[in-house]
Amino acid sequence: MAFELKKGLFAIDEMRNVSIKIGKVVEEEEEWTEPMGPTPKPGILELRKWDHKLLERFEPFYAPMSDYCNLCTMGPCDLSMNKRGACGIDLKTAKARLVTIACCIGAAAHTAHARHLLDHLIEDYGEDLPIDLGGDINVEAPNIRTIIGIKPRTLGDLREALDWAEKEIVKVLHATHIGNEESFIDYESKAMHVGMADHIGMEVADIAQIVAYNLPKAEQDTPLVDTGFGIVDKSKPVIVVVGHNVMYSRPVVEYLEEQGKIDNFEIAGLCCTAHDMTRVSSKTKIFGPISYQLRVIRSGLPDVLISDEQCIRADLLEACKAVGIPLIATSDAAIRGLPDVSDWPVDKIVDALVSGKLPGVFLSDPEKVGQVAPLVAEAVFKKHGGERKYRFFETDEDLWGEINKCTQCMSCVFTCPHNLRIDQGMAHAQKTKDLSKLGYLEEQCLACGKCEQACPKNIKIINVIMASNFEKLYNKSGKTRVGRGPIQDTEVRNVGQPIVMGQIPGIIAAVGCINFPDEMQSIREILEEFLKRRYIVVTSGCHAMDIGMLKDEDGQTLFEKYPGIFDAGGLVNTGSCVSNSHISGVAMKVASIFAMRPLRGNYAEIADYILNRVGAVGFSWGPYSHKAASIATGFNRLGVPVVVGPHGAKYRRAYIGRYYKPEKWWVYDIKSRKKMNIEPAPDSLLVAVETKEEAIVQLARLALRPNDTSQGRQIKLTHYLELSQKYLGTLPDDWPLYVRSEADLPLKLKDQLLQILESDYGWKIDWDKKKILEGPIRPFDAGFNPTLVEEVYEKYAGEKPPQ
Amino acid sequence: MMAVKKEDKYPAARRYQVADIQVSREATAVKPNVVVNLVKKAKHPVLVTGGQLLKDPKLVDFAVKFHEKGVPIIATGGSSKALIERGVKPQSAVFPLHYVTQFMLDEEWQGFDGKGPYDVVLFLGFLPYYLSRMLSALKHFSKITTISLDEFYQPHAKFSFTNLTANKEMHYQMLEEVVNNL
Numbered sequence: 001m002a003f004e005l006k007k008g009l010f011a012i013d014e015m016r017n018v019s020i021k022i023g024k025v026v027e028e029e030e031e032w033t034e035p036m037g038p039t040p041k042p043g044i045l046e047l048r049k050w051d052h053k054l055l056e057r058f059e060p061f062y063a064p065m066s067d068y069c070n071l072c073t074m075g076p077c078d079l080s081m082n083k084r085g086a087c088g089i090d091l092k093t094a095k096a097r098l099v100t101i102a103c104c105i106g107a108a109a110h111t112a113h114a115r116h117l118l119d120h121l122i123e124d125y126g127e128d129l130p131i132d133l134g135g136d137i138n139v140e141a142p143n144i145r146t147i148i149g150i151k152p153r154t155l156g157d158l159r160e161a162l163d164w165a166e167k168e169i170v171k172v173l174h175a176t177h178i179g180n181e182e183s184f185i186d187y188e189s190k191a192m193h194v195g196m197a198d199h200i201g202m203e204v205a206d207i208a209q210i211v212a213y214n215l216p217k218a219e220q221d222t223p224l225v226d227t228g229f230g231i232v233d234k235s236k237p238v239i240v241v242v243g244h245n246v247m248y249s250r251p252v253v254e255y256l257e258e259q260g261k262i263d264n265f266e267i268a269g270l271c272c273t274a275h276d277m278t279r280v281s282s283k284t285k286i287f288g289p290i291s292y293q294l295r296v297i298r299s300g301l302p303d304v305l306i307s308d309e310q311c312i313r314a315d316l317l318e319a320c321k322a323v324g325i326p327l328i329a330t331s332d333a334a335i336r337g338l339p340d341v342s343d344w345p346v347d348k349i350v351d352a353l354v355s356g357k358l359p360g361v362f363l364s365d366p367e368k369v370g371q372v373a374p375l376v377a378e379a380v381f382k383k384h385g386g387e388r389k390y391r392f393f394e395t396d397e398d399l400w401g402e403i404n405k406c407t408q409c410m411s412c413v414f415t416c417p418h419n420l421r422i423d424q425g426m427a428h429a430q431k432t433k434d435l436s437k438l439g440y441l442e443e444q445c446l447a448c449g450k451c452e453q454a455c456p457k458n459i460k461i462i463n464v465i466m467a468s469n470f471e472k473l474y475n476k477s478g479k480t481r482v483g484r485g486p487i488q489d490t491e492v493r494n495v496g497q498p499i500v501m502g503q504i505p506g507i508i509a510a511v512g513c514i515n516f517p518d519e520m521q522s523i524r525e526i527l528e529e530f531l532k533r534r535y536i537v538v539t540s541g542c543h544a545m546d547i548g549m550l551k552d553e554d555g556q557t558l559f560e561k562y563p564g565i566f567d568a569g570g571l572v573n574t575g576s577c578v579s580n581s582h583i584s585g586v587a588m589k590v591a592s593i594f595a596m597r598p599l600r601g602n603y604a605e606i607a608d609y610i611l612n613r614v615g616a617v618g619f620s621w622g623p624y625s626h627k628a629a630s631i632a633t634g635f636n637r638l639g640v641p642v643v644v645g646p647h648g649a650k651y652r653r654a655y656i657g658r659y660y661k662p663e664k665w666w667v668y669d670i671k672s673r674k675k676m677n678i679e680p681a682p683d684s685l686l687v688a689v690e691t692k693e694e695a696i697v698q699l700a701r702l703a704l705r706p707n708d709t710s711q712g713r714q715i716k717l718t719h720y721l722e723l724s725q726k727y728l729g730t731l732p733d734d735w736p737l738y739v740r741s742e743a744d745l746p747l748k749l750k751d752q753l754l755q756i757l758e759s760d761y762g763w764k765i766d767w768d769k770k771k772i773l774e775g776p777i778r779p780f781d782a783g784f785n786p787t788l789v790e791e792v793y794e795k796y797a798g799e800k801p802p803q
Numbered sequence: 804m805m806a807v808k809k810e811d812k813y814p815a816a817r818r819y820q821v822a823d824i825q826v827s828r829e830a831t832a833v834k835p836n837v838v839v840n841l842v843k844k845a846k847h848p849v850l851v852t853g854g855q856l857l858k859d860p861k862l863v864d865f866a867v868k869f870h871e872k873g874v875p876i877i878a879t880g881g882s883s884k885a886l887i888e889r890g891v892k893p894q895s896a897v898f899p900l901h902y903v904t905q906f907m908l909d910e911e912w913q914g915f916d917g918k919g920p921y922d923v924v925l926f927l928g929f930l931p932y933y934l935s936r937m938l939s940a941l942k943h944f945s946k947i948t949t950i951s952l953d954e955f956y957q958p959h960a961k962f963s964f965t966n967l968t969a970n971k972e973m974h975y976q977m978l979e980e981v982v983n984n985l
Contacts, residue, residue, distance in 0.1 A: 061905050063936035064943060067827040080827040081943055091943055410969060415821045419931055419955075423969075454821070517930060646933035649901065656905040660912065689899045690933050691854035693881030697897060724897060729884030732897035733915070 032151045037602030038791065040149025041164045044171060044193055050604040051189035051637065053788050054611075057664050058636075058655035058685040060188050062095040065652060069094050072178050087178050096187035097176050099629070099653045100194070104173045106630025107194040109244075109310050110578060111165045111201030112333070117247055118158055118204060120366070121212040127156025131207060134217030136488035142588035142599060143203040143581055147196060149601030155211065158204045165197040165204075172197075188653075195633030196603070202631075203581035210485050213250060215279040215575075218488045220565050222573075223282040227548035227557075228477035229295065231285045232266040234388070237381035238301055239373050241269045242293060242316070243308030244577060246276035248330040251370025252306070253281045265374060270296060271311045272541055272576035278482045279575060286480055288549065289514045289542035294447040294462055295473070297323060300388035303377040304353070306369060309333040310577075311513075311625060315449075317360050323390045326353035326376055327360030330369055338362040346371050354379040392467040399467050403429050403438075405457040412451035412461055417647070418444055418517070422451060422461060425468075435468035442469035443519040480548030481559040483540070483575020487586040489593055491566040495536070496594025500613045502712015504568050505719050506703030507536045509583045509640075512620030512628040514542045515647040522692045523621050524550040524558060527571075529696050531558065533719055534568040535703075540580050543621065544573045580631050584638055587614050605792045611639025612667065612786045615703035615716065617682075618642035621695065623651070636685040641702045643695060648688040655685035659734060662777070667706065667786035668793040668801045675802045678706045678786065679737045679777050693727035700724075701732070706786050710743035713780075718746035736761050740780035742772050814973075816965045819931045819955035828942075830956065830963040835980035837962065838925070838950055842874065842985060845923035845948075847914065849894070851903060853929035854880025855953075861975055862928045867891055868982040874925070877903055877915060882928060900929065904937040908945050920947075926960075927952045927978075935959055952978060 039046045067080035069089070077085030084090045089097070121129075131152055133140050141152050144161045152158050172190045174180075181187050209215055216222045232238050241249040249269065256262040268285040269277050270292055277284045287296050290311045296302065297319045307316055309331035317336045320327040329336045341349050341361045346368060352358040353376045363369055393399040406426035413423055425438035442465050451461040466473060498504040508530050516522060523546055527537050539547060547558050562571040566586065574582045591597040591609040599606060610616070618635045620628055623644045629651050632642040636655060644651070657664060659680040668675050681704040689695045700720040708716060717738060724732040736757060739745060745753050754770060757763040763775025787793050793801040816832035842848050850869045856862045863885045870876050870886070876893045878886055883896035894915035895903070906912045907921060914921055924947055926934055934951065938959035941949050951957035954967040954974045967974035 059905070061901070061908070061940065062944070063904075063940040065823075065936075065939070066825040067943075068825050078827050408969075411821075413968070414817070414819060417932070419819065646930050649933050649936035652936070654901055654905075656902055658906060658909060658912070660906075684902070687899060687901045688933065688936075689901070690880040690930055691857065693857070693884075694854065694879065694899050698899065701897070727881055727884070728878075728896045729887040730893075730896050733895050734897060 034598050034600040036149055037598060037600050037605070039603055040601030042147070042603065043168070044175070044190060047193065047603055047637070048186075048189050050607060050789065051192050052185060054637070054685065055185050055188050055655070058657045060096065060184060061654040061656050062092050063649060063652050064091060064095055065650065088182065093182060093184040093187060095652050096184035096191070097181065099651065100172060100187045100191040101176050102626045102651070103191040103194045103198070103630040103633050104169055104176070105626040106628070107165070107169050107198035107201060109627050110198055110205060111162065111169060113245055113309060113578070114162055114201045114205035114208070115166070116331070117245060118155065118162060118208045120247055121208050122155050125155060125212050127154060129155045129211060131155070131157070131211050132217075133207070133210060133486055134488070136490050137218055137486055138489050139589050139592055139599070141203055141207055142585035142592065143199045145599040146588050146601070146603050146606050147200055152207075155208060158208055161200050162204050165200040168197045169194055191633050192637035195630050195635075196637050198630040199581050199584045199634045202578040203585065205578040206485060206575065206581055209246060209276065213246070213280055215276070216482060216484050218486045219484050220563070222482035222484045222564060224479040224481055224559060225278045225282050225285060226477060227286040227288065227480040227545060229288060229292065229473050230475045230477045231287065232268055232301060234301065235386060236264060236266045237303045237374070237377035238266045238268065239304055239306070239377045240287065240296060240302035241267070241273050241277065241306045241308070242271055243312050243331070244272045244310040245308040245331060246273055246280060248306055248308050248366050248369045249273055249277045250280050251366045252373050253277065253284060255370040256374055257281075261374070265377065272578075273308060275483050275541070275544070275576040278480075282482055286545055286548065289545045291446045291514050294319060294449060295466055297325060298390065298392060298463060298466070300325075300390035303380040304328065304373050306330060306373055307334060310627065321359045324356070326380065328353075328369060328373060329360060329362045330364060330366070332364065335362045336360065340364070342368070346375070350375045350379065354383070392463040392470065399464065402459050402464050405459050406430065407457065409456060411454040411456060415450045415454040417446060417448065417450070417515070420444055422465070429468070438465055438468035439472070441465050442473060443521070444516070446515065476549060478549040478551055478557045479559050480545060480557075481564050481571075481573045483544070483573050483579055484564060485575060485579060486582040487566045487572070487589065489589065492586060492589045492593045495567055496590050498568070499590060499615065500594060500707065502615065502705070502708040502716055505533065505535055505716045506615040506617060506700070507538060508617055508619055508699055510537065510539045510543045510547075510619045510621065511541055511580055511583065511631065512543060513622050513624045514546060515622040515624040515645065517646045517690070518692070520546050521550055523547060524552075526621065526692050526695055528558060529723070530699065531562050531569055531571060536566060536568060536570055536572070538566070538572045538574060538583050540574045540583065541577045577627060577631070584635060584640070587616050587638060587640060590614050604789050607637060607639045608787050608789045608792055611788070613705055613707040615705050615708075616640050617699050617702045619695070619699055620648065621645045623648045632686060641682045641685045643698050643702065644686065644688045645695070646688055646690045654687055656687055657683040659683045659737065667788055668790070670785035670787060670793055670796045671781065671783040673797060673799075673802060677777055679740075681706055681738060697723050697727055697732070704738055707784060709782070710741065710780055713738065713740070713744040714746060717744060721746055721749065736775075737777065739772070740776050740778060742770055743780065814966045814970065816956045816963070818958055819966060819968075820935065823935060823958065826958050829958045830951070830960040832956060832965045833950070833962045835977045836984065838952070838981050839984040841923055841948060841950060841962065842925070847919055847921050848874055848923040848925065849877055849914070849921045850874050850925045850927060851877045851879060851900065852882040852886065852927050853900060853934070854882060855928040855930065856880075856882035856885055859928070860885075863889065865978045865982060866927060869985070872982060872985040874985065875916065879903060880929075900933065900937050904940055907941060907947060910945075923948045923950065925950045925952055929953060931955050931957070952981070
């Protein structure tokens with residue numbers, strides 16, 4: 001007898017006092033024929049073996065910030081020279097625990113964001129809202145498929161993925177309690193586990209908002225939107241949003257569109273909510289990244305400010321109060337001590353904010369935020385009649401008064417994260433009346449405000465720096481391509497082979513924060529080097545915003561110069577931080593769509609495939625948040641190396657292999673049925689570099705993979721060698737490690753390189769045929785089929801792996 | 804250039820990054836003659852140069868002089884280009900300081916020249932916060948004697964120049980004195 005049961009609670013006649021609850025209807029299997037892999041919904045143990053393989057090769061590096069541990073009440077403990085504390089932990093393990101905690105924070109940020117958004121969207125749109133990411137997307141959620149083992153069809157299905165991520169984050173956080181792990185390697189495995197969970201949190205958040213809010217669905221040519229400090233029309237009321245959750249800024253756009261007033265207002269954003277707002281409506285604008293918060297607030301440009309969560313300043317209320325900007329806080333992650341007015345009528349909230357009775361409110365009802373913000377902005381704008389209260393300094397005399405207070409004590413320099421020479425800028429201005437040295441600092445300044453705290457003369461240093469570059473800053477504008485979300489399956493199909501074979505020399509994913517070591521312009525210079533060389537460049541978050549503000553000598557940004565396609569020479573903006581999941585997702589899609597590897601619950605095989613074959617490298621020139629740490633660690637588990645700027649060293653931990661230890665560099669070759677030594681490609685999973693020159697060379701270097709074809713290796717080596725010669729003035733030290741046969745050598749340099757191999761490295765060369773006879777770590781074999789995973793070997797070779 | 808005499812007053816050894824660290828053992832602030840003695844006594848010394856050489860040609864001059872005095876160079880951060888143009892052949896050019904430090908943490912590593920572990924490592928021309936982290940790693944997890952020759956005091960080093968940022972001339976004089984007496 002067959003029943004057709006639907007979800008819900010019901011009773012069957014004849015069966016008194018019996019009710020049956022169906023919690024979840026299992027979809028018919030034939031709709032997704034992919035077999036379930038070995039690790040659906042993995043716990044801490046299931047992928048530990050894979051992590052240990054990675055960590056054996058890419059050895060954790062620790063650079064403690066402090067010699068002590070003071071996390072509990074037994075200490076403080078001196079752990080210097082790797083001593084142990086009162087709980088028994090040594091310094092290395094204590095640092096690994098700290099990195100694990102940082103990754104938990106990052107993963108929790110995205111996952112809580114996803115939960116907040118998803119529950120709200122399910123309430124508004126229903127759990128049956130289908131996941132439709134456009135006609136060119138069949139692999140709709142590669143992270144969820146690979147890690148959770150489900151194929152989500154509706155908003156409601158995403159809950160299952162989120163439930164798993166929340167559970168795993170709590171389990172890993174539990175392990176950081178005093179007295180648990182004593183192996184730094186196992187802490188690293190846990191950090192990788194939450195890093196992977198982070199990509200689930202991000203994927204859930206972005207898919208949910210794409211389908212519910214109808215954000216761009218993998219469109220290649222999304223519109224260009226205005227970016228930069230000088231974007232707003234100051235003759236209109238200005239609403240500014242800051243944070244990461246579009247849930248609270250979208251209703252503002254919707255309300256103004258309904259009222260037919262969208263063109264009467266300026267709506268601009270800071271940080272990732274700005275990205276997502278432009279995905280809702282390209283009439284909105286991007287002020288800039290997180291570091292523009294104080295710049296924007298102190299300029300007096302906003303008439304009202306809406307904050308949500310994550311990358312926002314912890315002194316936002318103080319900063320807004322100082323210049324009379326009403327603040328609407330919306331996320332329970334950042335209530336700011338404000339009264340909760342969510343139950344108040346709109347008029348009462350507006351009155352309290354406009355009159356100044358309350359400097360800010362906590363308002364968690366998105367629809368009310370949508371109504372309150374425009375009314376407040378309009379009223380505040382009318383009140384000041386277009387003359388905003390504060391613009392760094394009211395007069396030039398005020399500015400010079402501040403500059404002349406400086407005694408060059410250097411307290412600011414000693415506290416600045418970048419150690420910017422503010423003292424020299426001030427001294428130069430005092431002596432010559434020339435502000436250019438101070439103005440130049442604006443390009444490097446994070447506007448964190450620590451200098452002002454340190455200044456014994458209470459100089460408003462941020463304002464001085466901003467005012468010194470006033471014209472350039474106020475006129476700064478550019479274009480950012482609206483975040484497109486996922487990459488199309490058809491694009492993956494087109495580039496899968498050239499990526500895996502190496503003809504497309506690599507994918508550079510420039511993501512993360514803005515703690516650049518030098519002027520902002522450097523990120524454009526670095527990325528253009530790769531765009532010109534026909535790498536695929538993918539970007540998101542604050543890096544994408546900065547790229548949009550930087551123009552070349554012809555006044556064009558990279559987004560205007562390069563197409564938004566996922567192909568050689570394309571510059572793809574996926575969107576906000578949560579859109580990073582599409583970058584990890586596209587690597588998985590290469591394995592799935594091009595190589596037909598099953599994704600379902602099959603993480604280790606997919607990560608192993610990516611590590612050995614997909615020349616993708618993450619790049620965060622200005623990393624700083626916990627989220628960036630967690631995102632990068634998630635990429636690392638997936639076999640994607642990440643290069644970070646010098647501030648990234650402050651994450652305290654890196655994964656760096658030792659190329660000179662041949663026993664660390666091996667694979668099983670499914671074709672030859674042998675365990676064999678390989679070249680160290682890539683030779684690190686996380687490394688911090690100091691200069692842009694170094695960043696460029698390392699990115700090209702880490703795109704090398706063991707499975708490159710001869711043609712692909714030749715192309716990759718050509719770029720690596722050329723870039724090394726251009727920026728380091730010499731051939732790289734390690735290029736012979738990557739040569740398997742003469743066909744791998746760059747054509748232009750072939751004779752010269754063969755000569756060096758013979759004379760400096762003792763390789764045997766047949767000069768008549770220009771062939772390498774002896775020398776390489778291994779010969780090239782077109783059928784080479786590497787894996788590090790015993791189960792994968794067994795699956796494809798049909799036998800146990802060789803010892 | 805005048806050599807810095809023993810009786811000259813040096814600036815205080817103050818942490819360049821005020822909130823940098825809580826340290827159990829701070830670097831000994833040293834004068835040039837101490838650096839000279841340490842290098843002379845070393846079995847396998849090396850100078851590691853960083854990316855700030857790209858911004859200060861005087862640092863390149865000093866690195867070249869170290870090389871001429873027989874101290875081998877590991878060039879990071881792109882500093883190799885300026886040195887190669889001056890006839891220096893660095894032992895390594897492509898590896899960032901992060902890699903170099905990781906290799907140095909391995910007692911089995913024979914160095915880029917294959918002659919065994921480096922015992923005294925001098926650092927010149929680095930971003931202070933970046934070098935600080937690498938010195939911290941070497942301090943806690945190796946026996947290497949680290950010496951920072953930069954213009955700012957590095958508390959995680961074994962030995963470091965004091966803060967010379969306000970008096971660049973004194974920094975150059977101290978470097979001059981080191982290279983002249985090697």
